[in-house]
Amino acid sequence: MTEKKEALVKKIRDENYEAILKNLKGRAALKQAVYKEVCQVYKELLSSLEMISGKLKDDIAEVKDVEIELREINQFESMLKFGSDVLIVSMHSNVFYVNPAHFIHKTGYVKEDNSKAYCGVIHIHNFLADSIKYNRTNDTGYLVARIFINKERHFFVEGRGQFSFLYEDFSESVLDKLVIDNIVELAINHSIEFDLVAPDFEHIKAISLMDKQLQYANSGYQTDKQLGYKFSAQAGVK
Structure with a gap:
């Protein structure tokens, strides 16, 4: 390698190393700050679940067979059972940059500091309690809401119903x-x-023996809770 080429390679390596340092001090540190904030929010959310589940237990103590149970599934996921429903609250372990086409990028808040568009995400899913009890792995749960949180605890929620506004x-x-x-x-x-919404008779009147045997193996008919809406990922539009 000629001296000229060696000098060029050294210059490129030095520039790359400086870029690595800049990213570690900037972007990587930012993501860690967001992650720590979201972890704290998740802890507070679990405290809220504990408080509300305890209050519900006391207030419906006279109602038989309506069970309220809160349990931790793992470090990033917890489950609240109430009657025939379950909420699974889960925190994603990664930090995301919100899509540049999203409305938050039009706000002065993000325009003045693009780092505010880095967010952690907490999902809230709804499943039927029987889906979990009988391990009906083909049953579908629905995303009720997802919460985006940045380094300053600013947030927005995507969902339907009151969550939409x-x-x-x-x-x-x-x-x-x-x-x-x-x-x-x-x-x-x-x-x-x-x-639950019962499917139309015409949609379920015929069934193969294999499908029926699979139902035996999966503890019954596949059962999905129709919440009356689709998220943008399902419907193609927001």
Whole structure:
């Protein structure tokens, strides 16, 4: 290798190393800051679940056979059972950059500092309690809401019903105990109010023996809770 080429290679390596340092000090440190904040929010959300589940147990103590149970599934996921429904609250372990086409990028809050568009995500899914009890692995759960949180605890919620308009002001909305409690209660009530819808007879009148045998193996018919909406990923539009 000629001296000229060696000098060029050294220059490129030095520039790359400086870029690595810059990214580690900037982007990597930012993601860690967001992650720590989301971990704290998740802990507060679990405290809210514990408080609300305890209150529900006391207030419906006279109602037989309506079980309230909260349990931790793993470090990033917990489950609240209430009657025939279950909420699974899960925190994603990664930090995401919100899609540049998303409305938050039009706000002055994000325009003045693009790092505010890096968020952690907490999902709230609704399943039927029997799906879990009988291990009906083909049953479908539905995303009730997902919460995006940045390094400053600013947040927005994607969902339907009241979730579609209550928490969309990313610039001004900051997570606190009152908001977290309200999100949990909205998700519980939202799940209770949407009942099972029986499929049309014409759609289920014929069945193969293999399908029926698979139903035996999976503890019965596949059962999905129709919540009356589709998220953008399902419907193709928001």
